[in-house]
Amino acid sequence: MLFNSHPFIFLYLPLTLLVFYLAARHSAGLAAGWLAFASLVFYTWWDWHNLPILLGSILFNFLAGSHIGRLVQQRRSRRAGLIIAAAIAANLVVLGYYKYSHFFVAELDHALDVHWTIPQVVLPLGISFFTFTQIAYLVDVRQGKVQDYDFTHYLLFVTYFPHLIAGPILHHGEMMPQFAHRETYRFSYDKLALGITIFLLGLFKKTVIADGVAPEARLLFDAAAHGQILTLLECWGGVLAYTLQLYFDFSGYSDMAIGLSCLFGIRLPINFYSPYKSCNIIEFWRRWHMSLSRFLRDYLYIPLGGNRHGQFRRYFNLFATMLLGGLWHGANWTFVVWGGLHGLYLAVNHAWRALRERLGTDLSHTTPVGRIAGGALTLLAVMVAWVFFRADTLASAWLILQGLAGENGVTMPYAWIEHREQSAIAQWLLAHHVNFAHMPLFGKGKEALGCLLLLSGCWLLPNTQQIFERHKPGFCPSRLGAPAHETWYWRTGWAWAAATVTAGFAAILSISGLSEFIYFQF
DSSP states (O other): OOTTSHHIIIIIHHHHHHHHHHHHTTOHHHHHHHHHHHHHHHHHTTOGGGHHHHHHHHHHHHHHHHHHHHHHHTTOHHHHHHHHHHHHHHHHHHHHHHHHHHHHHHHHHHHHOOOOOOOOOOOOTTHHHHHHHHHHHHHHHHTTOOOOOOHHHHHHHHHOHHHHTTOOOOOHHHHHHHHHOGGGGOOOHHHHHHHHHHHHHHHHIIIIIIHHHHHHHHHHHHHHHTTOOOOHHHHHHHHHHHHHHHHHHHHHHHHHHHHHHHHTTOOEEOOBOOGGGOSSHHHHHHHBSHHHHHHHIIIIITTTTTTSSOHHHHHHHHHHHHHHHHHHHOSSHHHHHHHHHHHHHHHHHHHHHHHHHHTTOOTTOOOHHHHHHHHHHHHHHHHHHHHHHHOSSHHHHHHHHHHHTTTTOEEEEGGGSSSTTTOHHHHHHHHTTEEEEOOTTTTTTHHHHHHHHHHHHHHHSOOHHHHTGGGOOEEOSSOOSOOOOGGGOOOSSHHHHHHHHHHHHHHHHTOOSOOOOGGGGO
């Protein structure tokens, strides 16, 4: 089931919310149990065959975590270490089988011509997210951070439907106290108003904006997949369209997840915070998929040694972490290259910072021009990497990169210049090797203008967390940006109610067919 579907909005959500608060009048445990059951229904709506995998994973990790917890209390550290290593290995083996087995066998067959084949494996929904969530739980147990071993709460922690399909990756210590807090189960109109508003704004981002620019991005990447020669303007237009589609798709999902969670009195970690406002790639990864960045830092980068063994080892650890982070996104060499590029970006960014420190430059002071230049360079680097993230193959990604570099010339759409034969501008462009052609991506220019306006909005407008700053709908370990001007703050009243209803009405009318969230596939 998807958040942006009529069954979810008009059937599942109202029923789940109503029964939750009715059950809470009798018992918090009953309400938690109902929410866990409803989350399982949400998961199985798509394909019930995945349910045994999810439940088996939950039962295995809960039993392993309980046993590790007892060993930690008994101070039997060595045995606890062996069990957690085995449990994490088991989780990774299951994840690897479902997500990577076909990819690796196909690559071995291609490289060695061994004619190995395995049946096509169907990837269970959300397996990456619920696996990483439970690995983090096991590590927290080993470190003595877990005190609650109630199975119903654990079941809810893993299956909680706002995060189950596409994140954020949750931490046991941040969520379990909320499930045990009595205030969570107490209905209030403030919760309802806050949650519905954030949910509808997120829905608007997804169905109106992200799905609205998706066709322009699809035109480019489908053309590249078919080997079509691509020129400068259409490549930059298509890549910008995908850059915005992915931004508003993920931003919309993150808002919807937080808004849904607010309806139940639970706060999720913030997972998205205006990443295109970043002035460097380090800042970008503090704002993009923040729970994944934290997971990779805490459970991969730091165990590899972090920055404790010299600069070269630090850069290697960064590169290896991002390479594996890229592979986590999917079993394709395009994701490996995407992760490797970001690893390289991070290593260069850290090296530049180290050089500035040695030269005595104040890193805390950046001029407006410097911030603009840094932001433009960061966005350019991110857009180039998005080509690999979206492309089906390395070959099609390379075709687009060639077009971005202008190797295939410059072509402009017919619709941009009327009466080309009599136009002095058109004649001048033709004389300078600029051709004209039918380009569906641009039409009469409104698509390109729309993308530029959306990009300006990403830079200039406050994000959801800033707008709802006073109400703290989600939590974040550190402040990432200055508060918005109070003019933007959300408040109950007719103006915001009218804006919310309008956005929600437009968003619901824009729901058409099956439009998955991009991170739904991971």
